[in-house]
Amino acid sequence: MEYVNIILFSLIALFIVQRFIPVKGVRNISTLQLKNELKDKKKQFIDVRTVGEFKSYHIPGFTNIPLHSLSQNIKGLSKDKEIFVICQSGMRSQKASKILVKNGFTHVVNVKGGVSSWR
Template identity: 60%
Template sequence: MEYVNLVLMGILILFLAQRFIPTKGVRHITTDELKKLIKNKNIQFVDVRTPGEFNQRKINQFQNIPLHQLAQKANALSKEKETIVICQSGMRSNKATKILKKLGFKSITNVKGGMSAW
C-alpha cells in the first residue's frame, strides 16, 4: 500500500511540475521588455484570455485567441514570425507556448506576469 501511495504521489508531482515548468525553447520577457517590442510589425501578438477578459482590458496590438481555441485557430498565425503570447498572469500563456511549440511555431515568447503586470 505504501508503494502505491509513493507512485501516485510521484505521478502527481510530475503532472504539476509539467504544468508549471517553462517550455524549452520559449523566451520569457517582462512587460517592460514587451513595451519595447509592441510597435514591431514583424511580431504577432496573441492574447489567450477569454473574450470577456480581453474586452475589459487589452493591448491594441494583441489579437484575442482564447486558449481553448488556440490549437484550432493557430493556422491563422504564421509559424515563421515571432509570436508573443500574453494572458492574465502568465499561466495560460505558458500553456499556450507549449501548444504553439507542438504545432511547429519557430519563435515563441511568453510575457511573465501577463496583464496583471502590465
C-alpha cells in the same frame, strides 16, 4: 499500501514540476521587456484570455485568440514571424506556447505575469 503512497506522491510531484518548467523552445520575457517589443509591427501579438476578459481590458496591438480556440485558429498565424503570447497571469499563455511549439512555431515568446503585471 506504502508503495501506493509512494507512487501517488511521485505522480503528484511530477504533475506539479511539469506545470512550472518552462516550455522548451519558448523565450520568456517580462511585461517591461514587452513594452519595447510592441513597437515592432513585424511581430505577432496574441492574447489567449477569453473574449470577455479581452473586451474588459487588453493591451493595444494584441489580437484575441482564446486558448480554447487556438488550435482551430492557428492557421491564421505566421510561423515566419515571432509570436508573443499573453494571458491574465502567465499560465494560459504557457499552455498556448506549448500548443504553438507542437504545431511547428519556432519563434514563440511567453509574457510572464500576463496582463496582471502590465497594469
